[in-house]
Amino acid sequence: MSLGQIPLELMPQQARAGPGHDWTGVSDRKARKKMQDRINQRLKRQRMIAARAQDCLSEQRQNINEPFIVGQSQSFIPDQQYTMSHSWSETSYTAVQSSSQSSMSMLRSFTACKPEGDETAQFISRFSAWAHREYLRGFPEADTLLSLIQFNTTRALVIIANSMGLTKESMTPDARSRLTIAGIDTAIVGSLPPSLQPTNLQLSVSHHPWVDIIPIAGIRDNILLRDEALYDKAELCRDLRGFQQVAHGHGGMKIWKDPWDPDGWEFSEAFAIKWPWVIRECHELLESTNRWRKMRDEAPLGSGFIFGELDT
Known part of the structure; x- marks a missing residue:
């Protein structure tokens, strides 16, 4: 960059503004205030979603080892292999966090069709730790938040499938x-919570x-x-x-x-x-x-x- 040139950068409000919400150059005070209010409301909702999504991740992690009591004697117990683990390599962490596009691609291949597989358990462990670190960093990026929501939904189905004794062999196309x-x-059916009773x-x-x-x-x-x-x-x-x-x-x-x-x-x-x-x-x-x-x-x-x- 030569002397006298001024680098152009987005102003703070532009970084978080969606379509129709950028008030840069808007001189009307009421219009600017309306746009600012919309952005603040959107950010508030995103923070609430992020907090709840992270809570859901933590609650599922904690409840994985706790039985779901049905009556007095039967329980719905997810497999303990899906407990949180931080014993994975820096290379694995980098693979998950490298980019939102990479994360999205990995999420798409994460399904409930291989509920008991080591690959599934390892991905759950890696992604859970990555998502937690991203959350601790502060306000999450939109792609990170979306990925966490998608992950929680798929992970919920994986937990249920694993708990019902389903395997990759029993989930083939x-x-x-x-x-x-x-x-x-009948013991298998009887152990299921009401929502999963056939x-x-x-x-x-x-x-x-x-x-x-x-x-x-x-x-x-x-x-x-x-x-x-x-x-x-x-x-x-x-x-x-x-x-x-x-x-x-x-x-x-x-x-x-x-x-x-x-x-x-x-x-x-x-x-x-x-x-x-x-x-x-x-x-x-x-x-x-x-x-x-x-x-x-x-x-x-x-x-x-x-x-x-x-x-x-």
Whole structure:
């Protein structure tokens, strides 16, 4: 840079301003104030989401070794291999933190189809530690926050799958759920929490076991009532885990509590618009969604989202 040149840099408000929120050059005081208020509200919501997502990560880590008591004698106990571990190499840490694009790519390959694998356990350990470090650094970047939400959703399904005794062999593309097999061990079914107790359709309709790990009975039945030839199962699974590409970010499902607790799940508007039949008549899910939205000072979603009024 030669003498006399002044480097151009973004002003502080531009770094955090979204479309239509940059007040640089706006002389009208009321207009500037309105834009500033919008940015502050958005940042407040992001901080709340980040804090809750990190809490969810910590709670799941703590609860992994605690039994989910059903009645007096049976329990739902996730495998202890998913406990938090910091015994991984600096190379592994660098691989996860190198870039948001790399992190996103690794997250896409992280599914519940290999719940008991060493690779899955190692990734959970690495990503959990990385996310915690990012959170401790302060206000998280948008990509980091999104990745954490997607990670928590997939991790919740992994915990459930592992706890149900599912393996990569029983989750292959052509696999069929054991619940429809005559004479299935009733102890397995009896040990499940209420949200994962099989419905009549699960016991009678042949289906892939990934349906069984969704802790919302209404969604499970809606999927089983749909002809598998009419939708892309892999695409639905990706979108449900938060990888649905939409105009202003990503859609999908979010988890804020224990994996098997329906009150901890939330669906996005984008997911509901693309997959209206999946959440049709899931009243409790809508109530749960709106409770979490209210905590973030967001407007509630209307009943049209679960009554098929948004079908296109």
